[in-house]
Amino acid sequence: PARIAIVQHLVEINACVNGDFVNELGLAQPTVSQHLRELKESGLIKGSVDGKRVNYCINKEQWAVFAQKFDSFFASIHTVNSCN
Numbered sequence: 001p002a003r004i005a006i007v008q009h010l011v012e013i014n015a016c017v018n019g020d021f022v023n024e025l026g027l028a029q030p031t032v033s034q035h036l037r038e039l040k041e042s043g044l045i046k047g048s049v050d051g052k053r054v055n056y057c058i059n060k061e062q063w064a065v066f067a068q069k070f071d072s073f074f075a076s077i078h079t080v081n082s083c084n
Helices: 002-013 018-025 029-042 060-079
Strands: 045-050 053-058
Touching (some): 002 018, 002 045, 002 053, 018 029, 018 053, 029 045, 029 053
Antiparallel strands (some): 045 053
16 A cells, blocks of 8 residues: 555656655655665666655656556456356
């Protein structure tokens, strides 16, 4: 749920600084940092360093890749025989 909230927040505001997530989500800084690290390692978000702050945003290119894969997956489900 926290990672979904982070992604939703980024979609709404386009970019965010690490500390802003703490205020927005009401989670501890280490918890937010861990979730941001996981999302960044997965390629779903990007982060750029600005002095001592890291600005995060959605990685639109990677989301497009995931969307294509999900579309293909769900399209294949419709062609599979039902187990009824």
